[in-house]
Amino acid sequence: MSNPKCEVLLSATQIAQRVKEMGEEISRDYAGKKLLLICVLKGAIIFASDLMRSLTIPVEIDFIAVSSYGADTSSSGVVRILKDLDQSIQGKDVLIVEDIVDTGLTLNYLRDTLLRRQPRSIRVATLLDKPSRRKVDFDPDYRGFVIPDHFVVGYGLDWNQRYRNLADICFIPDDNFR
Numbered sequence: 001m002s003n004p005k006c007e008v009l010l011s012a013t014q015i016a017q018r019v020k021e022m023g024e025e026i027s028r029d030y031a032g033k034k035l036l037l038i039c040v041l042k043g044a045i046i047f048a049s050d051l052m053r054s055l056t057i058p059v060e061i062d063f064i065a066v067s068s069y070g071a072d073t074s075s076s077g078v079v080r081i082l083k084d085l086d087q088s089i090q091g092k093d094v095l096i097v098e099d100i101v102d103t104g105l106t107l108n109y110l111r112d113t114l115l116r117r118q119p120r121s122i123r124v125a126t127l128l129d130k131p132s133r134r135k136v137d138f139d140p141d142y143r144g145f146v147i148p149d150h151f152v153v154g155y156g157l158d159w160n161q162r163y164r165n166l167a168d169i170c171f172i173p174d175d176n177f178r
């Protein structure tokens with residue numbers, strides 16, 4: 001696969017170290033409990049699989065896929081569920097695992113939607129956070145890195161479905177492939 005002309009923002013080594021720390025923090029917070037990870041497809045798959053292996057508590061995983069309704073979504077914040085969870089989350093401790101929080105609209109909607117299914121608790125872990133782009137007040141419970149307003153790829157994040165397999169997280173300096 002050809003590498004995009006990109007600069008490394010976060011190296012595989014930096015990511016691995018931070019994900020390990022996040023796993024330790026989450027394991028401490030949920031000590032004595034069983035946790036259900038909800039991996040938001042597709043971007044969070046690599047983060048979720050690494051995070052899951054860094055947890056020392058009993059853990060299960062399920063998957064959800066969401067898509068925006070198109071151009072309107074950026075203002076409405078309504079997202080469509082393309083693939084729903086396989087199981088009920090009622091009474092469970094749930095951690096939504098996402099790749100990046102940008103405007104906050106997707107996770108805000110997803111968290112509210114899942115809250116209506118009456119989990120015992122619900123929190124959000126994101127690997128990346130771009131707070132400067134927020135359109136709604138959304139604060140993830142666990143965040144790996146705060147990054148500047150660049151479009152990034154790698155470690156699960158794509159551009160037109162490509163570059164998810166890069167080990168590092170990269171950005172194109174002038175954003176010319178957005």
Ligand code: 5GP
Pocket residue numbers: 043098099100101102103104105106107150151152153157158159
């Ligand atoms: P939000 O609803 O917070 O604006 O957007 C969340 C989604 O937008 C993410 O799950 C991701 O799919 C996409 N997204 C936002 N910023 C980036 C980025 O820098 N790179 C990539 N590949 N996707 C992004």
